[in-house]
Amino acid sequence: MRAVLGLLLLFALLPFLPLGDWRAFVLDVGFFVQVLAALALSWDLVARTGQLSLAHGAFFGLGAYGVGLLAPELGTLPALLLGALLAGLSALLLGAVALRLHGLYFAIASLAFSEVLRTLALKLPFAGGPIGLPVPPALGGAWPLAPYFLGLGVLLLAVALSLWAERGAFGLAQAATRQSEAVARVLGVRVVRVKLLSLFLGSLTAGLAGGVYGMKTLFLNPYDAFSLARAVEALVIPIFGGLYSTLGPLLGGVLLVSLEQALRLWIQEGYLVVYGGILVLAILFLPKGLLGLLGGRRG
Amino acid sequence: MxxxxxxxxxxxxxxxxxxxxxxxxxxxxxxxxxxxxxxxxxxxxxxxxxxxxxxxxxxxxxxxxxxxxxxxxxxxxxxxxxxxxxxxxxxxxxxxxxxxxxxxxxxxxxxxxxxxxxxxxxxxxxxxxxxxxxxxWDYHNVAAALQFFRYLAQAHGAKKVAILYEDGPFGSAGIKVYQEQLKNLGYQVQAEPFKTGSGQFTPVLTRFKAFAPDILYWIGYDVDALPIAAQARQVGLRPKLIYGAPPSWPIGFEKNPLSQDVAGMTAWLPTxxxxxxxxxxxxxxxxxxxxxxxxxxxxxxxxxxxxxxxxxxxxxxxxxxxxxxxxxxxxxxxxxxxxxxxxxxxxxxxxxxxxEVWFQFQYIQGTRRPVFPKEKATVPFRYPGEYYLR
Amino acid sequence: MELFLQTLLNGLLMAGVYALVATGLALSLGVVGIVNFAHGEFLMLGAYLSYLLFALWGLDPLLSLGLAFAAAFAVGGLTYYGLIRPVLKAPELNQMLLTFGLSVILQNLALLLFGADTRVVAPPYQAATLTLGPFFLGAVPFGAFLLSAGLLLLLQAFFTRSRLGLAMRAVAQNRLAPGLLGIEAEGVYLLAFGLAAALAGAAGVMLSVMLYASPTVGFLFTLKSFAIVALAGLGNLKGVFPAALVLALAEALVSTYVPGGGGWVEAVFFLVLFLALVGRSRRAL
Missing domain, CATH: 3.40.50.2300 (Response regulator)
Structure with missing residues (x-):
């Protein structure tokens, strides 16, 4: 808990620290860390019920497309919320249809779902088609730090949701559902509701993260916004950091995303070989993720 | 010192x-x-x-x-x-x-x-x-390609174009303009999208057979070059010109007999x-x-x-x-x-x-040679290509 | 009618290669219990091997087939010993991250060694065509289909006739029982994982002739293989070919009959998969 708050405080104070020449760069990296950590947390929230989502890239993309399409009409914040809602509704659809699929079957079904959505984004004429969609900068672009603080807001929301779930009865219900749905039912857990709510909340935050991402990159195309690579990133970070927790995905996001940026600066060519090597070593020697390093305090 | x-x-x-x-x-x-x-x-x-x-x-x-x-x-x-x-x-x-x-x-x-x-x-x-x-800009690219198509229509009587375009931003950006402009030049046009790298052109090429195009024009990436050339032959499609527009071509393609007479557009060649x-x-x-x-x-x-x-x-x-x-x-x-x-x-x-920087080349016996426009050409343009004559 | 039959034929030929790649995946999933994200990289290995042998010594890819099979088997075996064995009992998600990391390493090593360029081979039969009455058959896709079918039949015979094969099937059906029956699970795992990689390696050689070699050549096929394996039922080896056939036919029909269908192929492929998965989960209740 203290570590979580400490990290959040660091993000909040980052723009005010005397970072000298590196300030703008650190803030840019910090922005992407926030967005991807929020995405990872939102994935973990869903994973806690045993649903392995490979559709988080698509939820992210829906949020981003929502912003790209609606922000010119409605302004930044309403567009952000509606985009996230769009992601949430699509997740409910997926959840309702694929309710009885488990583990890898759910993963493949969600992958298929996300590929279909991407094709739709590619084919719907109002979504800019294959050429892509320009996104207006956050709050009219008047304030360069706006995306950073929007990112911070999304991260705070993701952390708050995750902590709420982790500490309350909902988290127990999630864990019971993950371990055995049949047993959970016997224990009086309303499995369907727990799964759908987790999926809805998880995709909502993923959509928000995508929306903020779009406001920073200013341009979306279906191959980038709905990419499978992002869905995989959303699951790599929590596993690396430590599953089914708040600190794990957060810490994993901070380390993994900054590590990738740093490796790219230092090594340049072939830096991904080292990145992949670190992932493999982490699994071999830290089976519980980074949290294992901290002494495995959680139950 | x-x-x-x-x-x-x-x-x-x-x-x-x-x-x-x-x-x-x-x-x-x-x-x-x-x-x-x-x-x-x-x-x-x-x-x-x-x-x-x-x-x-x-x-x-x-x-x-x-x-x-x-x-x-x-x-x-x-x-x-x-x-x-x-x-x-x-x-x-x-x-x-x-x-x-x-x-x-x-x-x-x-x-x-x-x-x-x-x-x-x-x-x-x-x-x-x-x-x-x-x-x-992309509209310049379109203009350069259209100049070539105008020449093909006027000098060689080409009438039908079948277009294969990849469905990402690269292939789809100018596709509407292309189709309209080609029709303005008097061409009959059929266009089909594909997913780059999938290598599955047989079904679409089979369908193109009924259309019997003079020109098979594809807009995609280097990965698509060989599958298109090979599968066109395999389904028995015989265009008079295979004309590709990828940003780069595969390594070793020039040594492949299937590349003979395939045309493309570039801004520069070492020759x-x-x-x-x-x-x-x-x-x-x-x-x-x-x-x-x-x-x-x-x-x-x-x-x-x-x-x-x-x-x-x-x-x-x-x-x-x-x-x-x-x-x-x-x-x-x-x-x-x-x-x-x-x-x-x-x-x-x-x-x-x-x-003006764009020109058309053809793969001829293992190298790429400028063939159009005339002032840049180093060898005569080969039309119809070897894939038609076979 | 002719077009329809030709379309079916096109779909059938594609299903062969799909099934070959997917069978390897089903083996590692069914027998070893590992979701191998690096499966496509074994395929890439085969494709590059075929390219290199062709570019350096002009070796015909047909001759590279056996070599690629053996090389990929060795790499698969090593991977099993070095990386998979330590995490056999780890949670599924950890195994997935491990194989994902391996896939990142292999793909980027290829990028370092060969660059991102697409590379092609040129055997004399590359565009050869067989005509059967009004129908056209590409010699290479047809050959690849026959080879795939042959390999799969061999595998089938291995599973039903040989002791080792029966042991493997036993492990696939129940992870505990073989131990009780005195079957050495270790060796079975090693063999299965090596064999899975070897099948991908052989498929890679075929794809180097049909398509190209590049660092990402395996990716698309892995994705589709996952879909096929899921449709067949995870670990169900017999279901792989029918599943591959269903998906390949759906693809061929859409891209032939739907105008602009080439852009919808992927969507249809995954839509069919999605509906099948969901439908089956409903019926199961």
Missing amino acids: RKVWLLIGLLGMAWAQTQVKVGVLLPLSGPSSVSGKAALNGIQLAADEVNAQGKVRLELVVADDGTDPAKAVPALTKLLTVDRVNVVIGGLASGVTFALSGTVKQYQPLFLAIGAASSVVEQAFEGYPLFFHYHP VSNTASRRFVEAYRKKYGEVTEEYMAPMGYVIVKSLAQAVERAGSAQKERIAEALAGLRMDTPFGPLSFKPSDTGKTRYQGFGP
Whole structure:
């Protein structure tokens, strides 16, 4: 808990620290860390019920497309919320249809779902088609730090949701559902509701993260916004950091995303070989993720 | 003793030198890395030559944009704020370049765009005063290809075009315009999208058979070149011309008999015989021990050379002065003469090359030869191609 | 009618290669219990091997087939010993991350060694065509289909006739029982994982002739293989070919009969998969 708050405080104070020449760069990296950590947390929230989502890239993309399409009409914040809602509704659809699929079957079904959505984004004429969609900068672009603080807001929301779930009865219900749905039912857990709510909340935050991402990159195309690579990133970070927790995905996001940026600066060519090597070593020697390093305090 | 003289000489040169730190942001990994690495080779070659001459000293700071907005934006920010460069060469892939526009407008560097042909990029940089775009815009590419199609209709009586286009931004950007314009030229057109790299053209090509096109025109990537050529034969489709428009071609394709008479469009080949091109090829071979076929290599080379000339004329490292000198520059390049003028749409002020740099080539017995327009052709255009005559 | 039959034929030929790649995946999933994200990289290995042998010594890819099979088997075996064995009992998600990391390493090593360029081979039969009455058959796709079918039949015989094969099937059906029956699970795992990689390696050689070699050549096929394996039922080896056939036919029909269908192929492929998965989960209740 203290570590979580400490990290959040660091993000909040980052723009005010005397970072000298590196300030703008650190803030840019910090922005992407926030967005991807929020995405990872939102994935973990869903994973806690045993649903392995490979559709988080698509939820992210829906949020981003929502912003790209609606922000010119409605302004930044309403567009952000509606985009996230769009992601949430699509997740409910997926959840309702694929309710009885488990583990890898759910993963493949969600992958298929996300590929279909991407094709739709590619084919719907109002979504800019294959050429892509320009996104207006956050709050009219008047304030360069706006995306950073929007990112911070999304991260705070993701952390708050995750902590709420982790500490309350909902988290127990999630864990019971993950371990055995049949047993959970016997224990009086309303499995369907727990799964759908987790999926809805998880995709909502993923959509928000995508929306903020779009406001920073200013341009979306279906191959980038709905990419499978992002869905995989959303699951790599929590596993690396430590599953089914708040600190794990957060810490994993901070380390993994900054590590990738740093490796790219230092090594340049072939830096991904080292990145992949670190992932493999982490699994071999830290089976519980980074949290294992901290002494495995959680139950 | 000679060492002392050399030292004095060097000191004297340093005194008269204008030093400029140049940020280079290219896709060295990710989908566009073939072009990105070629461009970097050209850039480094030119920087070596410039620094050896001694009047201008260019210090390159190279960064990888990963062909990914999430990596490109922080990388550019670092170049502009940590390395404090005032001049940036970059912007190869269109989507990434669009994402960079926010950061560019915030820190206002002199931005020399090497690629980014999509006209959405032009909108993104509309009104930005320090944007120099060397590469032709996509509407220039369309114009150049259409000129070829007009020739095919008039000189060879071609009437039907079957178009295969990849369904990403590269293949789909100009497709509507193409179809309309081809119809205006009197062509019958059928167009089908495909997914690049999937290698599954048999069903679509089978369908094209009933249409019996004179020209099979495909817009995709290097991965699609061989499957299209092979599968067209396998299904018994016999177009008189196979004409492809990928950004680069596969390695080894020229040695493949299936490439015989396949046509394509490029802005440069090592066999282009103007003086600047010959000089470039020779210098490139000396430094890297091989010849490149990627036109992005001379493109990078040209950008650095023109920048160095502008710096020399401006006699200053100040970006506004350099931009001013660059705007008035005229030079001979491997692509032909370069000078900057407002773009056709009027949205940006400094456009380098236009449709005139493009030309058509054919794979003929293991090499690519310019065949159209006539003034650039080194061998006669072969129509119908070998795949029809078989 | 002719077009329809030709379309079916096109779909059938494609299903062969799909099934070959997917069978390897089903083996590692069914027998070893590992979701191998690096499966496509074994395929890439085969494709590059075929390219290199062709480019350096002009070796015909047909001859590279056996070599690629053996080389990929060795790499698969090593991977099993070095990386998979330590995590056999780890949670599924950890195994997935491990194989994902391996896939990142292999793909980027290829990028370092060969660059991102697409590379092609040129054997003399590359575009050869067989005509059967009004129908056209590409010799290479047809050959690849026959080879795939042959390999799969061999595998089938191995599973039903040989002791080792029976042991493997036993492990696939129940992870505990073989131990009780005194079957050495270790060796079975090693063999299965090696065999899975070897099948991908052989498929890679075929794809180098039909398509190209590049660092990402395996990716698209892995994605589709996952879909096929899921449709067949995870670990169900017999279901792989029918599943591959269903998906390949759906693809061929859409891209032949739907105008602009080439852009919808992927969507249809995954839509069919999605509906099948969901439908089956409903019926199961």
